[in-house]
Amino acid sequence: MRAAVTAIASHRRLLLPVLQSFQTSITTNRNRTIVRNIMSEMDPTSFARPRLVTKKVLAKHQREGDGAIVRRCIGRSELKSLDPFLMMDDFSVSPPAGFPDHPHRGFETVTYMTQGGITHQDFAGHKGTIHTGDVQWMTAGKGIIHSEMPAGEGVHKGLQLWINLSSQDKMIEPRYQELLSEDIPSAEQDGAEVRVIAGESMGVRSPVYTRTPTMYLDFSLRPRAQVHQHVPESWNAFAYILEGEGVFGYQNKTPISANHVLVLGPGDGVSVWNKSSKPLRFVLIAGQPLNEPVVQYGPFVMNTQAEIDQTIEDYHYSKNGFEMAKHWRSH
Ligand code: FJE
Numbered sequence: 001m002r003a004a005v006t007a008i009a010s011h012r013r014l015l016l017p018v019l020q021s022f023q024t025s026i027t028t029n030r031n032r033t034i035v036r037n038i039m040s041e042m043d044p045t046s047f048a049r050p051r052l053v054t055k056k057v058l059a060k061h062q063r064e065g066d067g068a069i070v071r072r073c074i075g076r077s078e079l080k081s082l083d084p085f086l087m088m089d090d091f092s093v094s095p096p097a098g099f100p101d102h103p104h105r106g107f108e109t110v111t112y113m114t115q116g117g118i119t120h121q122d123f124a125g126h127k128g129t130i131h132t133g134d135v136q137w138m139t140a141g142k143g144i145i146h147s148e149m150p151a152g153e154g155v156h157k158g159l160q161l162w163i164n165l166s167s168q169d170k171m172i173e174p175r176y177q178e179l180l181s182e183d184i185p186s187a188e189q190d191g192a193e194v195r196v197i198a199g200e201s202m203g204v205r206s207p208v209y210t211r212t213p214t215m216y217l218d219f220s221l222r223p224r225a226q227v228h229q230h231v232p233e234s235w236n237a238f239a240y241i242l243e244g245e246g247v248f249g250y251q252n253k254t255p256i257s258a259n260h261v262l263v264l265g266p267g268d269g270v271s272v273w274n275k276s277s278k279p280l281r282f283v284l285i286a287g288q289p290l291n292e293p294v295v296q297y298g299p300f301v302m303n304t305q306a307e308i309d310q311t312i313e314d315y316h317y318s319k320n321g322f323e324m325a326k327h328w329r330s331h
């Protein structure tokens with residue numbers, strides 16, 4: 001039996017379909033536990049080094065911008081940053097609140113709407129509204145000045161993630177990638193649905209170009225569904241629960257509820273189970289760390305204090321990327 005187990009294990013990929021049918025025919029005999037052990041080893045959905053929750057933080061409400069309410073996930077004191085991520089807010093705005101004219105330099109902002117719409121206008125004449133399920137992937141690079149305001153009455157919600165750019169990319173030309181909800185690739189497997197905002201999952205790939213390699217997945221799990229997502233070993237990863245409660249890492253862990261941020265430790269992938277009777281929705285975000293010094297002054301993120309000083313000067317005198325700021329105001 002030992003030899004057979006070893007042989008099977010070394011041919012796991014080829015033999016898996018055979019073994020799966022084999023299992024159903026053998027589970028009732030007295031080799032049951034052995035078969036189960038083989039099967040857990042064979043299970044393509046488990047990882048050699050599963051990522052476990054190393055930190056769990058409840059993102060409470062705070063005020064931000066002009067009267068907006070945010071649950072800060074990354075960027076709060078307990079979770080200053082998670083290289084390459086600088087900040088993530090779960091935001092909620094109702095008029096007249098919003099994020100009026102402000103600059104960015106040195107990183108990307110990714111806005112993903114969960115309810116309502118946000119209208120953005122920038123100093124280069126770029127303007128538009130993103131609605132529920134849409135994504136705006138904005139590479140601020142050398143400089144963007146814009147406003148982000150609720151599109152009409154009522155409550156508008158979404159996630160905004162700030163991804164740092166490497167020193168070589170901080171001063172690149174600004175760029176927008178906008179994806180309408182219907183253009184976001186999605187897939188479903190046994191009650192687990194994924195929307196792929198960046199990277200790849202369940203065999204589907206996002207068209208978004210990530211300058212700093214990033215994975216951004218929005219999972220919805222029906223009761224009893226589970227998901228096993230590969231995440232590159234060297235990347236930093238976290239999850240944020242939007243709705244319901246989920247078991248993260250190992251099957252026997254205590255479920256974690258909505259509005260918690262979970263840092264996922266080292267490993268090759270993460271497993272999540274919905275053991276509740278309600279839907280579970282969470283985002284899984286991972287990125288390749290830049291391992292560079294970070295000096296942040298509000299919406300400017302550079303590598304050194306000298307670069308920040310330069311940025312403040314550029315912004316003040318409308319130069320080196322802020323030229324169009326001279327006579328611009330949102331309307
Ligand atoms: C910003 C204060 C801010 N979280 N979530 C200071 F509020 C902002 C800012 C945002 C923001 C915008 C949206 Cl649409 C969603 C957000 C903070 O605009 F950039 C600085 N520096």
Ligand code: FE
Nearest residue numbers: 104109146148
């Ligand atoms: Fe902004």
